[in-house]
Amino acid sequence: MSHLPILVIAIPLLFAFLIPLISMLFPSVRRITVTAMGLVYAGLVGMMIWGYHAMGVDRVIYPLGGWGPDVGIVLELDALSAAFAGIMGLGILLVILYSQDYMEAAESKYYVLLFIVASGIMGIILTADFFNLYVFIEMSAIASFPLVAVSRRGTALFASLYYMVFTLVSSALILLGIILVYAATGSLNMGEVAAVFDTIPELTRASIVGSFVIGLSVKVALIPFHSWLPPAHAEAVSPISALLSGVLLKNGVYMLMRLLPIFGFGDGSLDVRTLLLVIGVLTVIGGNVLAMGQGNVKRILACSSVAHMGYIALGIGIGGALGFAGALFHSLNHMLMKAGAFFSVGCIADGSFELSGLRGAALRTRPAGITFAMSTAGLIGLPPFGSFASKIMIMFAAIDAGMIGIAAVLPAGAVLSAIYYGRVYQVLYAPSEREPDDVSISPWQTTIVLVVTAVGSIATLVWAGNLARIFATIADYLVG
Amino acid sequence: MLENTIVSILLVFLVVAAATAISFRNVLNSVLALSVFSITLAVLFVLYQAPDAAMAEAVVGAGLVMALFLVTISKTRAEEEAD
Amino acid sequence: MGLSLAYWVVLLLFGMGLYCILTESNLIKIAVGINVMEAGLLLFLVRLSYSPGDLAPLMGPTTGPGIADPIPHALTLTAIVIAASTTALMLSLIIQIYRHYGTVDIEEIRSKMQ
Amino acid sequence: MRLRKIAAAILILVLTLALVGAIAELPSPDERVSQSALTQRIIGKGVVETGATNLVAAVLFDYRAFDTLGEATVIFAAVAGVVLMFYHAPLHPSAIGLSILAKRSLDVIGPFVFVAGMYIVVYGHISPGGGFQGGVILATLTILISIVYGLQEERRLLDPRFKTALESSAALLFMTVAFVGVFSGEYFLSNLGAGFFRGHPGSVLSGGAIPLLNVAIGLKVGAGLALVFYSMVKKEPE
Known part of the structure; x- marks a missing residue:
């Protein structure tokens, strides 16, 4: 340890x-090396979490x-860090494995950047x-x-710059706070x-x-600071969309959960809880409404990410152990399902993600078609999938706290998302005249990634009881 | 006292340089104003007894960033004229 | 209000930079605005570390009435380097965008993207 | 457009006014205030604990060396990003440089700039400056060379592959120094505790790992930023 x-x-x-x-020096072994490196990384994260639980202490300080x-920098591993390290570590591993056949042209720089992101997240x-x-x-x-x-x-470049400007302003604000x-x-x-706050x-x-x-609201893309997210997440190549939606957004979620208790939720002249509730409701409804107007599969998924960040903001805003636990659980589910959806759609379509050109596409790429259906059904919040449980948790937290109006927002969001995903299903699974040519999914890593996300999205419901208990312990410890 | 006056003058000048940099319509002028701004900031850092930061601000702000801005301007303008 | 002139300048620079970012339509000017905004924060850090009569944090045979706080200086250095890296990346993105759209004006790029 | 400007102005005004109140509550900077315990500790014990007389270097490369690793990585990421953006761009064919007079002048001042850069890197722990400032000066030298002699010549002198290798190796040097602490039973980035040479504070060979880290950062920043400039000025294919 x-x-x-x-x-x-x-x-x-x-x-x-x-x-x-x-x-x-050794260009021929590059790919296999990267896979091995990804596995080593995930292995280290796993060992760290396992070691932490085996020690049975509140926190480990390095x-x-x-x-x-008092003078230097220390690393601190506690229950919240361990939970997020698990979620993010798994996400990064999936992205690294899935990227295998994506980056011929960009050579090694792509992986350099990916591993820097991996390191930064753990930092x-x-x-x-x-x-x-x-x-x-x-x-x-x-x-x-x-x-x-x-x-x-061109569109990807502009989306990247747009994302960059928003992010730089947000980190300048964070630096000002620091x-x-x-x-x-x-x-x-x-x-x-x-101690002295x-x-x-x-x-x-x-x-x-x-x-x-x-x-942090800009980082998590809460409305009204969301406008950078749909272009950036939709224009990136599929593994990077999964990285941004599934993993990097959770950075902001983690920081909210870590910093707000330190700040005592801004009790005093600025009540952060109420603020988060208002923004959360806006974001859930706004994100889903935005998604309805899109004609591009990846844009729909990106706008739905905005809405899901809204659910998490609601969970944090409701507060209490149940709300925090719900937000944590939903972070895990959203990582698995949104990443899964982006991975699958990357296999289903190549190049253009406009709905108009994808008639019956999901039927032609059967394995990815199945996992896409599973992931998106999970995102709606349908029962056999994990996010059903996490949304119910957030809902119960709202009811417990006597906020019936807030509780009603969750099913409303689910209905809205069912409408636009329904439209996507109608197109992607429409029987077309073209013969199903059953495009096989090339590298074995991609298949593994798809299977893991799909199985994972169901497994989180199967183990929902255990997971909820773990997250509730963490939330108890956080709320104190 | 003298030092205070110098610092105050420089601070005012800093604001003026920044205002010039962001209000010029011509990008080249604006970038040149930004480099004057960086040098002023570096001098202020020296007066505030931060020589390390001053040196970094001088070489980065007035040297490197400036060079990169100039490359960018020439690359986004030369071809415009060629068209 | 007992606010030192330097702090007013910090706020002004931050506000001016942000205003430039929010209203400007030329991408290069936006990069300038980001630099101005970050410079405001740098000045804040350096000003914090200093009170009148302090000497630079270089320990030698002579010691003055006080030594300026070295920590904000180190933080300033880090922030300068990070700002320079982001500027470099941003400018190279701008060059690439120019190659695609032939302009660095946001409104024109948006209309060409339609 | 006009509406947007007014909205932005109002937003910023509100934000700034809120901050005015906050800053007014801070201890006034114009009179002497007692420094925090952290600052007193570093000023009081910094030289003994790190062996560096430049306390900024002591903070940057010892107390908070982890920040420095992070910021070196930020540059690394930016370099990788810029190189990625200009991946397929070949050299500008007509980069021939300036007149013979300018070339001879650079021949004269070039070595001085190089020495100045190296001096700032190597003396970082005793005088102002250090790896970053020196590294940027070294990178500026390559910019000068490519302006005066042309990009072809700069490329011949310093192959981009060499710069990439140098940047990676310097980063690995930093990591090696950092891991010495782990293998000597101390902690990551431990300095004197891990057995680095303390020396006599104020002399060149002092400060344990600090000069080593300075050199690593200097080479890394120099090579990286030279690569950024090189990538950006290359001619794009039509």
């Missing part, structure tokens, strides 16, 4: 630095350079230092911009700041919370 928290950050970095040398939290999850958090936010963000533009189509934290407390360590003058506290909440 001892060095594992740093290894999950440092080893993918090491891979990122090694890949250019390997592809220069002092970098041997400096304690965000594990660090207990505010400025270090900012560095890792920037690291994973900067590596993701060129990944969006990797196809170098500077204010340092100015007010003289410390950057999250634990130390949490109440003593900060009222207005400063409100400004800190405000700049973090706005900055």
Whole structure:
């Protein structure tokens, strides 16, 4: 266990630095090396989580350079970090495996950037230092911009730039919040700041919370800061869409869950809970309505990501152990299902994702057609799939807290999404005159990825009881 | 006291340079104003006793970023004239 | 209000940069705006570390009344480097966009994308 | 458009006003205030604990060296991104450079710029400067060469493959130094605790791993940013 928290950050970095040398010296083994590296990464994350549970302690602290939290940077692994490390680690592994046959032209740089994202995400999850958090936010963000533009189509380039401008403004706001934290407390360590946060003058506290909440809302694409998401997620190549929707959005979710308890949910002149509830309702309804107007499969999936971030914001806003647990559970489900949907649609269609050109396409690529149906049915929230359970959890949390109106938003969102996914099914599964040529899915890695996401989306419902219990323990610990 | 005056003048100049940089319609002028802005900021850093940050701001802001901006401007303009 | 001039400048720079980003339609100008906004934050960091009479955090035989806080200086350096990297990436994206659309104006690009 | 400008102005005004209140509550910077415990500790013990007399270098490469690794990675990512954006662009055929006078002048000042850059890198732990500033100066030298001698010549002098290899190797050097701590039973990025040479604070050979990290960062930043410039000025295929 001892060095594992740093290894999950440092080893993918090491891979990122090694890949250019390997592809220069031994170009023939590049692909298999990358697969092996992805497995090593996931293995390390798994060992870290397993080691954490085996130790049975509240938190594991890793002092970098041997400096304690009072002078240096420490990594801190607690239940919330472990849960998110699991979700994100699995997501990254799936993306790495699925990318195998995507990147002939872009050569090794694609994987360099992918492993930097992998490292940055673990950094965000594990660090207990505010400025270090900012560095890792920037690291994973900067590596993701060129990944969006990797196809170098005009629309993808513009989407990448649009995404970049929004992200840079949001990280500037987060940096502003961090500077204010340092100015007010003289410390950057999250634990130390949490201990003295109440003593900060009222207005400063409100400004800190405000700049973090706005900055993170842009990152999570909550309405009204969502407009960067649909183009970026739709124009990227399919594995990167899955990375952005499935994994990178959860960065913002993690930071909300990590930082809001530190800030005491901004009690005082700025009530973050109410704010999140209002924004959440707007986002669920707005995201789903946006999706209805789209004629492009990937855009529909992207807009539905906005709506799902709304569900998670509602879970956090309702608060309490049940709300937090629901938000956590939904993060896992959304990762599996949205990534699964993007992976499948990448196999079903190649190049154009306009609905008009995809008549019967899902029938022609049977395995991917089946997994697409499963993932999207899960996204609607239909029973045999995990997100049914997580949405019910958030709903119960709302009812428990006496917010019946909020509880009603969830089924309303499900109905709206059923309408637009229904339209997608009508086209994709329409019997067409063309003979089914049963396009086989080429590398074995892709098949594995599709099977994992599909099985995973059902498995989360099968084990919903256990998972809910685990997430509830984490939420209990968070809410305190 | 003298130091305070110099700092105040530089701070005002900094705002003026920034205003110029963002209000010029001509991109080239705007980028040149940005490099003046960076140098002013670097001088301020020196007066605030931050030599390391000042040196970084000077070489990055007035050197590297400036060069990249100029490359970008020439690449997005030269072909316009050729058309 | 007991606000030092430097802090007003910080707020002004941040606001001006943000205004430029939100209203400008030329992509290169947006990059300029982002640089101005980030410069505001850098000035904030450096100003925080200093109180009158401080010396630079270089330890030598002579010591003054006080030493400027070295931590914000280190943070400033990191932020400068990150800002420069993002600017480089952004400008290369802009060049590529220009190759596709022949313009760096957002409105024109949008109309060409339709 | 006009409406948007007004809306943006109002939004920013509200935001700034909220911040004015917040900043006014902070301790006034114009009079001496007691520094935080963290700052006092670093000013008081920094030289003894790290062996570097430049406390910014002590913070950057020892106390908060992990930030520095992160920011080096940010540059690495930006370089990879820029190279990816210009992947298929061949060289500008007509890059022949400037007049003979400019070339001779660069011959004279070039070595000085190089030495200055290296000096700033190597003396980073005792005087202002360090890997980043020196690295940028080294990168600027390659920019000068490509302007004065033309891109072809710069390419002949410093092959992009060489720069890529140098950048990766320098990053690996950083990682190696960082992992010494792990293998010596200390922690990742441990400096003096992992047995690095303390030396006499103020001399060149002091500060343990700090000069090593400075050199690694200097080479990495220099090679990386040179690669960024090179990629951006290449001519695009029509």
